[in-house]
Amino acid sequence: MTLFSDLSLRPEIQQALIAQGYRTPTPIQAGAIPPALLGRDLLGIAQTGTGKTAAFTLPILQRLSEPHERVHAGRVRALILTPTRELAIQIRESITAYGSGLSLRSAVIFGGVGQAPQVTALRGGLDILVATPGRLLDLMNQGHVRLDRLEVFVLDEADRMLDMGFIHDVRKVIATLPAKRQTLFFSATMPVEISALAARLLKNPARVEVAPVATTVELVEQRVIFVPAASKRHLLVDMLGKDPSMDRVIVFTRTKHGANKVAEHLEKANVPAAAIHGNKSQSARQAALEGFRAGEVRVLVATDIAARGIDIDGVSHVVNFELPNIPESYVHRIGRTARAGAAGVAVAFCDLGEERAYLRDIEKLTRVPLTVVEAGPLSVPPPVARPQPSAAKPAPQQAHRPQRREEPNRSSGDHSGRERARRDSAPSSNRGGGGGRDRSREASSGPSAFGDLVSALNNGPAGRKSEGQR
Numbered sequence: 060m061t062l063f064s065d066l067s068l069r070p071e072i073q074q075a076l077i078a079q080g081y082r083t084p085t086p087i088q089a090g091a092i093p094p095a096l097l098g099r100d101l102l103g104i105a106q107t108g109t110g111k112t113a114a115f116t117l118p119i120l121q122r123l124s125e126p127h128e129r130v131h132a133g134r135v136r137a138l139i140l141t142p143t144r145e146l147a148i149q150i151r152e153s154i155t156a157y158g159s160g161l162s163l164r165s166a167v168i169f170g171g172v173g174q175a176p177q178v179t180a181l182r183g184g185l186d187i188l189v190a191t192p193g194r195l196l197d198l199m200n201q202g203h204v205r206l207d208r209l210e211v212f213v214l215d216e217a218d219r220m221l222d223m224g225f226i227h228d229v230r231k232v233i234a235t236l237p238a239k240r241q242t243l244f245f246s247a248t249m250p251v252e253i254s255a256l257a258a259r260l261l262k263n264p265a266r267v268e269v270a271p272v273a274t275t276v277e278l279v280e281q282r283v284i285f286v287p288a289a290s291k292r293h294l295l296v297d298m299l300g301k302d303p304s305m306d307r308v309i310v311f312t313r314t315k316h317g318a319n320k321v322a323e324h325l326e327k328a329n330v331p332a333a334a335i336h337g338n339k340s341q342s343a344r345q346a347a348l349e350g351f352r353a354g355e356v357r358v359l360v361a362t363d364i365a366a367r368g369i370d371i372d373g374v375s376h377v378v379n380f381e382l383p384n385i386p387e388s389y390v391h392r393i394g395r396t397a398r399a400g401a402a403g404v405a406v407a408f409c410d411l412g413e414e415r416a417y418l419r420d421i422e423k424l425t426r427v428p429l430t431v432v433e434a435g436p437l438s439v440p441p442p443v444a445r446p447q448p449s450a451a452k453p454a455p456q457q458a459h460r461p462q463r464r465e466e467p468n469r470s471s472g473d474h475s476g477r478e479r480a481r482r483d484s485a486p487s488s489n490r491g492g493g494g495g496r497d498r499s500r501e502a503s504s505g506p507s508a509f510g511d512l513v514s515a516l517n518n519g520p521a522g523r524k525s526e527g528q529r
């Protein structure tokens with residue numbers, strides 16, 4: 060077993076990890092930290108809640124605390140991009156904690172708040188900047204920050220950062236980076252065509268794959284209840300009333316409006332709830348999250364804005380009030396529970412219409428069939444049969460996923476419901492931090508993603524697909 064003391068990290072960093080209560084590195088940390096310390100580019104894939112943040116932060120802290128030139132005004136040495144403001148804030152907090160014994164300067168910038176304090180923080184130069192792409196580009200365009208001396212570039216939630224919602228902004232950022240740099244990509248999911256793009260952005264990367272892409276954590280018990288859409292709100296209140304083990308619950312809805320409606324319904328039923336989504340002010344978003352973290356709010360009702368990366372202790376249940384049409388989103392949503400070795404329960408409310416197709420896609424991606432339970436107290440679930448005849452069948456346990464889903468613009472009538480769902484949740488034009496960019500298209504993926512990545516790397520540029528072909 061690898062120990063932190065085996066990883067050649069500075070004593071100040073090891074002390075900070077002890078103070079955090081970390082005894083041994085998680086598998087992704089043991090696998091990723093050594094090649095990252097050697098300065099290699101890296102693609103790290105590991106399940107939700109398994110310590111990817113420290114896997115990229117610790118090598119950065121180690122590298123940047125070596126003797127170095129003075130940091131120049133407005134310049135940054137390491138940049139970490141994230142899809143949401145709340146995740147950016149959280150990663151900055153981890154950097155502060157892991158780097159507490161070092162004298163490195165870090166800051167976080169994101170949209171939805173005044174830029175003046177962020178500009179002040181950038182003025183003298185920074186060792187580490189955590190940012191959402193929109194605000195970063197704004198401040199770059201205004202001349203407040205330059206990335207021409209960047210040493211390390213990180214995309215957390217890399218597949219999300221490289222998909223439609225963010226790729227244009229991320230490309231603009233990458234265009235300003237020096238060619239000689241270290242690039243680190245991390246995620247729990249990596250759809251196949253995005254892995255090809257990732258491969259083009261990494262130079263001779265170490266691939267550290269703790270489990271096949273999109274593997275869910277074993278300690279999360281995954282259940283599905285088949286319920287008509289109109290009965291979902293009633294079912295949710297009923298469950299919360301009957302099951303005291305549901306003490307810290309995140310409920311995911313497909314739309315911002317839906318999140319508001321569910322939160323209002325819960326409040327009316329005397330369940331302390333708060334909504335978080337891209338139409339809320341930044342202060343309301345943070346207040347909802349803090350209230351939930353502090354245990355004042357029993358139920359956080361969220362869009363996918365809270366699906367990725369957010370780390371809150373002791374989330375007992377994740378309820379997919381509506382199933383996501385993008386199967387990777389399910390993996391991230393349920394990953395808000397059962398983190399860092401804890402157990403948790405994920406309950407999907409599957410309607411009797413188009414959501415059954417989403418359920419099939421999810422089970423194909425994760426290779427884990429959900430246990431069907433009847434509506435009722437969930438602590439003792441009675442397994443029941445699925446509705447027949449058109450009900451989703453559990454995907455067989457298999458090493459490789461069957462077929463890739465059709466591209467949405469080529470899909471046939473059979474996928475029309477899914478396309479409609481995508482249009483409903485199309486990204487809005489909010490800049491800076493992902494507010495309003497709740498979702499864009501991701502494709503289904505599986506273990507073969509790494510086959511593609513390997514062949515893309517082996518074939519060299521000629522063998523890779525051009526932008527237009529993807």
Ligand SMILES: Nc1ncnc2c1ncn2[C@@H]1O[C@H](COP(=O)(O)OP(=O)(O)OP(=O)(O)O)[C@@H](O)[C@H]1O
Pocket residue numbers: 080081082083084085088105106107108109110111112113246247367368369370394398399
């Ligand atoms: N070596 C360790 N020992 C104990 N706890 C750890 C260790 N590393 C990280 N943790 C804790 O595990 C939790 C999850 O870590 P982190 O948020 O980095 O996960 P992640 O892999 O990035 O998940 P996600 O895919 O959801 O973003 C955090 O609360 C963190 O403090």
Ligand SMILES: [Mg+2]
Pocket residue numbers: 111112215368
């Ligand atoms: Mg993370």
